[in-house]
Amino acid sequence: MNETYRPVHAAAGEEQISVSLKEVSFGYDPEHPILQDITLAVPQGQWVSIVGPNGCGKSTLVKLLNALLPKSGGEIVICGHKLEEETISDIRQCIGMVFQNPDNQFIGATVEEDILFGLEGLCLPYAEMESRLHVYAAKLGIDHLMSKHPGELSGGQKQRVAIASILAMEPGIVIFDEASSMLDEGSRNELLGILQEMRTEGKYTILMITHDADEILAADRVVALAGGQIIADVTPEELFRDEVLLAECHLQMPYPWRLARELHRRGIDAGVAADEKELIDRIWPFNYNK
Amino acid sequence: MVMNEKLLLGRSIETGSWVHRLDARAKLTGMIVYVAIILLSRSWLALALLAVFSLTVMASTRIPLKYFIKAAKPLRYLMLFIFIVQMLSVKEGAVWFSAGSFSLHEEGLRLGAFSVIRMVFLITFTALLTFTTTPGKLNQGLEGILSPFRRLGLSPDRITLMISIALRFIPTILDEAQIIMKAQASRGADLQELSLKEKAKMLVSLLVPVISSAFRRAQDLVYSMEARGFRMDARRSRYHRPKWGGADTAFIAMFVVLGIAIVIL
Numbered sequence: 014m015n016e017t018y019r020p021v022h023a024a025a026g027e028e029q030i031s032v033s034l035k036e037v038s039f040g041y042d043p044e045h046p047i048l049q050d051i052t053l054a055v056p057q058g059q060w061v062s063i064v065g066p067n068g069c070g071k072s073t074l075v076k077l078l079n080a081l082l083p084k085s086g087g088e089i090v091i092c093g094h095k096l097e098e099e100t101i102s103d104i105r106q107c108i109g110m111v112f113q114n115p116d117n118q119f120i121g122a123t124v125e126e127d128i129l130f131g132l133e134g135l136c137l138p139y140a141e142m143e144s145r146l147h148v149y150a151a152k153l154g155i156d157h158l159m160s161k162h163p164g165e166l167s168g169g170q171k172q173r174v175a176i177a178s179i180l181a182m183e184p185g186i187v188i189f190d191e192a193s194s195m196l197d198e199g200s201r202n203e204l205l206g207i208l209q210e211m212r213t214e215g216k217y218t219i220l221m222i223t224h225d226a227d228e229i230l231a232a233d234r235v236v237a238l239a240g241g242q243i244i245a246d247v248t249p250e251e252l253f254r255d256e257v258l259l260a261e262c263h264l265q266m267p268y269p270w271r272l273a274r275e276l277h278r279r280g281i282d283a284g285v286a287a288d289e290k291e292l293i294d295r296i297w298p299f300n301y302n303k
Numbered sequence: 304m305v306m307n308e309k310l311l312l313g314r315s316i317e318t319g320s321w322v323h324r325l326d327a328r329a330k331l332t333g334m335i336v337y338v339a340i341i342l343l344s345r346s347w348l349a350l351a352l353l354a355v356f357s358l359t360v361m362a363s364t365r366i367p368l369k370y371f372i373k374a375a376k377p378l379r380y381l382m383l384f385i386f387i388v389q390m391l392s393v394k395e396g397a398v399w400f401s402a403g404s405f406s407l408h409e410e411g412l413r414l415g416a417f418s419v420i421r422m423v424f425l426i427t428f429t430a431l432l433t434f435t436t437t438p439g440k441l442n443q444g445l446e447g448i449l450s451p452f453r454r455l456g457l458s459p460d461r462i463t464l465m466i467s468i469a470l471r472f473i474p475t476i477l478d479e480a481q482i483i484m485k486a487q488a489s490r491g492a493d494l495q496e497l498s499l500k501e502k503a504k505m506l507v508s509l510l511v512p513v514i515s516s517a518f519r520r521a522q523d524l525v526y527s528m529e530a531r532g533f534r535m536d537a538r539r540s541r542y543h544r545p546k547w548g549g550a551d552t553a554f555i556a557m558f559v560v561l562g563i564a565i566v567i568l
Binding site (some may be wrong): 076079081105106108110112114115116117118120121122123126129130131132133134135136137138139143146163164178179182229230261 | 437438439467468470471474475478519520524525526527528529531532533534537538539540541542544559
């Protein structure tokens with residue numbers, strides 16, 4: 014375990030970086046760039062939340078990484094492949110993307126066909142497709158839905174199918190582009206659970222565009238965008254402590270944080286809790302001690 | 304979902320009969336031969352033979368007959384129209400009824416009835432294809448049937464991709480149209496109270512949001528397909544590989560024999 018934290022040689026260090034952007038810009042009109050001067054490096058296995066107000070270029074930024082949109086300038090390196098016309102298909106194999114609308118990313122007529130769409134594109138042999146189909150369907154808990162049409166599934170189930178389809182292609186980087194914003198609270202928590210499992214496995218570098226406080230808090234690192242530029246690159250705790258930054262990103266503090274702050278103002282020091290359960294554990298002794 | 308109930312297009316009904324298990328290519332070929340046979344049936348005897356054959360095959364799929372009838376139902380007015388046109392325009396054979404310049408001839412009635420019966424067979428029997436074959440398999444069968452045209456510069460992959468995406472999104476877009484209609488009704492635009500001219504105007508105000516949203520969906524879908532590494536005309540492997548068996552050859556032979564019998568009659 015220790016090895017990953019030890020400073021490594023330059024050559025080996027480069028391999029550890031999954032996503033690297035150097036002075037990347039994008040815009041249809043050079044006078045009004047949508048993104049400018051984005052420099053960012055994400056090491057393998059890190060979970061990064063990308064936050065910012067609507068229209069700040071978050072979605073555009075992630076679409077540059079696998080050339081869904083063409084960058085206007087700068088250099089992008091994904092898993093050791095420099096982004097160029099010839100490397101696009103290699104890079105797309107490294108990156109899986111889950112989008113916002115569960116309906117519009119369902120390509121197949123059934124769950125099975127949707128998972129197979131990516132696998133057939135990779136030209137995998139039959140046995141490999143068969144095994145991945147079952148492994149990833151079971152992993153996402155959708156193995157009983159294989160012959161269902163998208164119309165018969167709930168939003169949360171469709172999002173699970175999208176994730177299964179993408180993980181089955183075994184990418185090193187998985188990007189969630191507001192993947193939970195059209196889901197209900199229950200499905201949103203389930204999605205967060207899936208992401209936490211993915212982190213535990215350690216195989217995936219996760220980039221997640223989100224406005225959800227719980228999702229931001231679960232990440233290792235937060236990159237905040239505003240006006241087409243990176244305005245902060247901090248930990249989730251640092252972000253939520255910085256009220257100016259929160260306002261700039263149009264974000265709210267997570268509920269336990271807000272409650273703890275309010276308690277602090279009234280003279281009860283409940284500290285900083287990571288989630289509701291921890292907060293409850295800190296608050297109940299106060300009543301008990303009275 | 305209500306729309307899906309009405310929409311029999313591309314809906315398969317699984318019963319596990321021998322027709323379900325056939326290769327989609329065999330079924331497609333069979334259907335093409337069947338259409339030719341319908342066009343060749345010119346006598347009552349031929350139609351009777353066709354009826355016996357069609358009903359036997361339909362029954363053997365174990366799909367209730369009412370589904371086949373449902374498939375033909377939306378076209379009942381078209382059939383009536385064809386019948387009337389044929390009846391009025393053909394002025395041959397014995398006169399059955401006449402009033403002034405208006406007259407009904409035996410040949411007209413016969414041809415009208417013929418057209419309608421042929422049309423019923425055409426629709427009900429070809430519905431068998433979509434009832435017994437899942438859209439995925441049907442598409443693959445189509446790709447197989449079209450593959451000889453590859454040399455002529457036609458891309459079967461593109462055609463089948465187009466069809467499968469269309470089939471996939473038709474219910475979604477219909478559902479959306481219904482939501483927009485309800486949204487407009489909730490703002491006081493009640494279709495039932497409007498005059499025909501205003502209804503037409505409403506239709507335009509329905510089409511614009513539906514079409515613009517379809518474009519947005521298309522853009523999302525393209526992103527999603529490209530992100531999963533899709534490239535037009537790139538090589539792909541196949542998970543479901545169709546297998547041609549003796550039953551498939553027999554199925555086509557059956558149609559050929561029927562065709563020959565009908566031509567001889």
